[in-house]
Amino acid sequence: MRLHRLAVTAFGPFGGTQTVDFDALSAAGLFLLHGPTGAGKTSVLDAVCYALYGSVPGARQGGGQGTTLRSDHAAPATRTEVTLELTVAGRRLEVTRQPPWERPKKRGTGTTVDKAQTWLREYDAAAGTWKDLSRSHQEIGEEITQLLGMSREQFCQVVLLPQGDFARFLRADAEARGKLLGRLFDTRRFADVEKRLAERRRATETRVRDGDAALLADAHRMQQAAGEAMELPELAPGEPGLAEAVLSAAAVARSTAREQLTVTACRLAAAESAQAASGRALDDVRELARLQRRFADAREKAARLEQGADAYRQAQALMERARKAEAVAPALDLRESAEAEHRRAADAEARARALLPERFAAEGAAGLAAAARRAAEELGGLDSARRAERRLAELHAERIGLDRQERADADLLQEAEAWLDGWEETRAALQDRVETAQRAASLAEQLAVRREPARQRLTAARLRDQLAEDTERAVEQVRSAQQAALRAQQHWLELKEQRLTGIAAELAAQLSDGEPCSVCGATEHPAPARKVAGHVDREAEERALAAYRRADEERAGHEQRLGVVREALAAATAEAGDTPTGQLAREAEELEQQYAHARGGAAELHAAQERLRQAGQEHERRVAARQETAVRAAARVGHRERLDRERAALQEELDHARGALDSVAARAAQLQRRTALLTDAADAARAAEDAAQRLKDADARLADAAFRAGFETPQAAADALLDPAAHRALQHRLDAWQTEEAAVRAVLAEADTAAAARQPPVDVESAEQAADLAARRVREAASAHDAAGRRCAELDRLSARAAQAVRRLAPLREEHDRVARMAGLTAGTSADNERRMRLESYVLAARLEQVAAAATARLLRMSSGRYTLVHSDDRTGRGRSGLGLHVVDAWTGRERDTATLSGGETFFASLALALGLADVVTDEAGGVRLDTLFIDEGFGSLDDQTLDEVLDVLDALRERDRSVGIVSHVPDLRRRIHAQLEVVKGRSGSVLRQRGTG
Template structure:
């Protein structure tokens, strides 16, 4: 990864836009980032981290919310932005990030929140242009993390080397070192492995104990099934030999249960034989008792049949008379039907005659029919009158419609005449409105052309006034800068003159006895010059020169800004002229008011034209309506006369047809009712005569049928008939008596029943008692047999289950035996693994740290001029852990001592060597990503000149791997040793960056 360019806007202490060209800084291999305390050196590194990961390192991560990242010196309308151009994995990318910010509203007062924005672009070398890749925060974060191969924390460890963390690492105890390394290198995986082994041991142990507990539970169940005849092993879950003891006890219990099952089977066989003999004897006694009871019941039934013989003969006689009367039943039914029909016909005739006038009360059937026919003929003669009446109603409706149309046409004519009388005045007023709006539109068009030039001139005048004030202020700053430059130059020349005056004392300070003088070459120095009070040394002179140079640079910058301001003022004056701004504003306001009035007047042009067009269209419609109404009025006169003549003829015809009634319809309805009544009366009279004749014929046929059946009268035959229910009940009684008589004779004729009746009465109670005793003995034997069989089956099932559990637990117990040594009860022996290039060891009970690069001791020896080397120590901490101890070997004394005894400067270069080495480890773990740019923050102030040279040589050697190293420090000596510099200058309006190449 190589950084090319960083652009910062309104970020941290930088109120404006600042740009860093890393390509120019990295050309020398080493470059210095310096500036006073609080100027913003670390903010430059924060901007790099924020561009890559969207957040800043360490305790400053709160700035990731976009609140503290924004510069307090930035203008309200300037948005915070960081843009970084870099090359990673052979791809040249540009990342731009804008955190959320509260900006002023474009309309009104107050602020509004803009969301965070992120852009990712890639340079296409073939096309020679940048192409957009993504604007998604999540996609860009995943892409950068994948390309760099490290998280934000690892990036801060590798690229922004945390010197303070490694200095604390050297002075900390083993436990604190473990925590610090865990934070820097994410050693959670080693702790997870250790935790996983312990969890696996505990889980395996728990599963083994659970399996043994389940096996013991099955053993207790087998003991209960065996009736406490089984002895359980006195072993706890997890103890060896438990499975074998349980399986052995189960085998003994199964053998005993099978012997008990054999005895129970034989006892059950004997009880079944005795119970079968008792059941046969009981069946024989029960059969004898049944036959004896059957014979006695047959004798009782025969006596009851003899008692009911007379009633049987009477029922037979009644059944015979009913069969004879059934021949007369059809004639009886016919006579009843004829009588009912005659009654209904006579009643209908009475009702029909009651509705007729009195003149028809005694008329016969022929007279009624003749009157009905005459009435129908008169009704048919009214059809023509009906049509005439319908036509007369149509004529009256048509005349009413003509009256309604006449009134409507009169209204139309009146309204049209009234509207047309004022047409000329209306047309003239509308045309005047159209002409006025057209004149206003033309004026508005002319004024619109003059508005924009007036606005531009007013804007230029206001800018002219503002630039005049800026030019005056810039001129004041130039005069002040020139005065400061002259004073600084005079101060530097004075100090230089004083130093030259006392240069002999400065040269004498370097003289030593026996060493030649740098000026005269003499080896004796009898009277070297002494420094007097107020002596000016080289450092004071250089500080004065640097102050003069800064003042001169500031003067040049102020003069450049003054020139820019004067050029802008001249351009604004040329555009605005010499007219005062107030007068220009007044002219622009008057022009705007005239334009507004003209535009408002022109806005009604379309409406006025539309109203004029609508009025003309309405005028045409009114004229046409008046003409059409006149034509319709003339046509209605002739039509009204024709309707009047036809109405008179129809009314004369209807007067003859209606008679005394109001309408032909009423006369027709009267005739229809009379014809219907006469027809109904004739029909009912005819039906009554027919039913009387049929009743007379039915009486004759009934008398003849009763005589032939042997009855004296038809009434005797009707009395002999039985209804269906009575006939069925009587027949059922006769059949039951006959069936009972046949059954009794059959029982009394049986040989077995007769023979049983001659024997002694059967003793069923004694036989039942013997059978119950035999059944009780059988149930006891069967219960004992079932219990023995269930015991064997349960023992077999539990034994098979225990055997399966033992087989299932076998591999689990083997796994537990392998994992048990890692438990607290039997910890494994520590096996330290050493490496010639590492500073600590790796054990089985602590996360491993065998990852230190081999060049780290080389760097430390070179920084310390071959004096110091780091080695690891296996000293245990208070909790018995080892492997993270560090000692330093002093080649001057040959002794080994703790790193906490190193001085401040020694601790710095030792921690720097450690950081560089461990940075290589993290780089390798991140996938071998090439890191071409590194930053080292502070710590150089604790080194002497020689050690500082050696440390810088080591850092300069990183160029062998084509790396560039940025040193963040405010040590003044580094500014003379490192020529490529990036200076942070702070001021009241925010910090700025100054870059100087090689």
């Protein structure tokens, strides 16, 4: 990565536009960025970082973006902007960023906020022009990060070497070094491996315990199924030997259950045999009792039949007389039907004659038919008169319609004249409403532009207030977590000290007579140490250590959450500013009310325009209606005269046809009713004559049929007839008597029934009680046998389930042992990990070893061959090993801690470490070439000779085509470095001046 040009406007201390030509500065290889304190040297580096990542380095970002980046010296109408031109990965790019800007409104008073803007362009060497790539913040951020291969934190640590950071790195403990290296080299994936293995260890341990618990639960179920004949092992889930103990106890319970099943089967067979014998005896007794009851019932029925013999003979005589009368029944039915038909015909004739005038009372059927024909002929002659009457009604309706139309036209003409008289005033009022609505619409558009920024700022202010409260709570949580972690650490250290003091007692507990001591090798142990009260074993120490780790992890989590809340608070403050939330809410509410009022007025625009258009159409319609009314009035005069002439002719024709009635229709209805009545009366007279003849014929046939059947009169035959229901009832009585008599004779003739009747009565109840007792004993034996069978089946099922569970648990136990060993090894808690080094620390130690080697190459030159940086795996204090950093002094030949270096030695050692770290991080990031580096302060602590040696090392970077910018206000550097970028401070803001660049 090589920087070419930087342009800043209204950024930091720079009120106007300042440009830096890095190509000219980098030509000398080494250049100086100097100026008085507070002039803005570091702001140049902030501008580079902001152009690439959209934010400044973490220690200086404050509010992060927006108004905190803007210069206080800038004019109100000048927008903050940073443009950086650079070459990376063979591509020449230009990045332009503008943070959010609160500017004065173009119209009216007050301010409005413009959103942040970002542009990315690439130089096309073939065309010699710049082409746009993107305007999206997210796309540009991803593109820059991918090309550089570094995050913002890595860039600020590698390219913008910060003042004091590496001095602290030299003096830091292993934990602090681990955090910095972890951010630079992104070793989170190794920490995730540790976490994943720990989670897998807990998961497999839980699965094993759950499996043992399920197995023990099955054992309890087997104990319940077997009763009290099974003893469970006194082992807890997870303890060895539980599976074997459960399977052995299950085998004993299954054997006992099968013996009980055999005993209950023998009892069931004996009870079933006794039940069969009692059942056969009960059947014999019940059959003898049935035969005795059968003979007694037959004797009683025979006596009842003898008493009813007379009634049976009378019923037989009645049935014989009814059969003879059935031959006369058709003639009776025919005569009854003829009589009913004659009565209906006579009644109908009387009703029809009652409706006729008196002059037709003596007329026969032929006379009535002739009168009906004459009335129908007269009715046919009135068709022409009816048409004339209908036409006369139509003429009358047309005349009424003409009168109604004339009155309507008069009203319409009067209304149109009145409406047209006020047209000009109406049109002017509607036009005024349209213009008022248009002005409201214009105002609503202006207010709509201001609404969204006001709402966003109000939302940010509310979030700012909430985050301020969250920050206070998070600070308190961090303070509490830090205190808890310190207490847990102190407790662990105390327990560890106590355990080290009593370790001799643990070793003595392992001694045996005749066996050599693992410490001194002696086979005699005359006075082994004894555990005292309050002895701390390894398990107690490990529990304290685990509690300390949990407290430390909780503290780190709270600190991380505090950082996130603070970043969010800074972002919200940048967007909302310092204006109180209540004031922003009132401003937003006032703006919303103005917008709602303006929008309500604008909403009337369409309606007002529509009413104006409708009023114009109404004006045209009214004018046209007035003209049409005049034309219709002229046409109505001739139409009315034609109607009057036709009406007079038709009235004369109708007066002749109506006669004495009011209308032709009334005359036609009169003739129609007369024709219908005469026709009905003629038909009724003919029907009555026919019915009288049929009744006479039916009387003759009935008399002849009664005589042939043997009855003296037809009425006697009718009396002898039975209706179907009575006939069926009488026949049923005769059949039932005969059937019952035959059945009684058959029962009394049975030999076995008669023999049973001669024996004494039997005792059925005693036999039933004996059979019930035998059945109850069978049920009890069967229930016991079924229970024993179910017990055997349940024990077999649970035993098979337990055996299957034991087979499933075997690989789970193996997996748990394997994962537990790996998790302990990567977490540094396993005995196999001698240096107690975590996996992440191991990877960081390798990176630190590379950094120390790369830094030593430059430190030897800066210290005239005296100092060398080396990486150490030794444990520091009671912590873990892997991240130690020592310096070797060639003058004394001793290795000592980097914290013992003097101020000047610490500076050039940290500078060498920073340059070495830049090389390693560059290689780690994929070999991205870093052609421009910046070093911020620290040279004032060096003497002249050391300063020359340091500058020689930095100047040697040109061999790798690098340029180094030194940020310092040391006067001696101005004489030694010719290429300079000076920051000049003034009342109107700072300005940049380049010197010694040709």
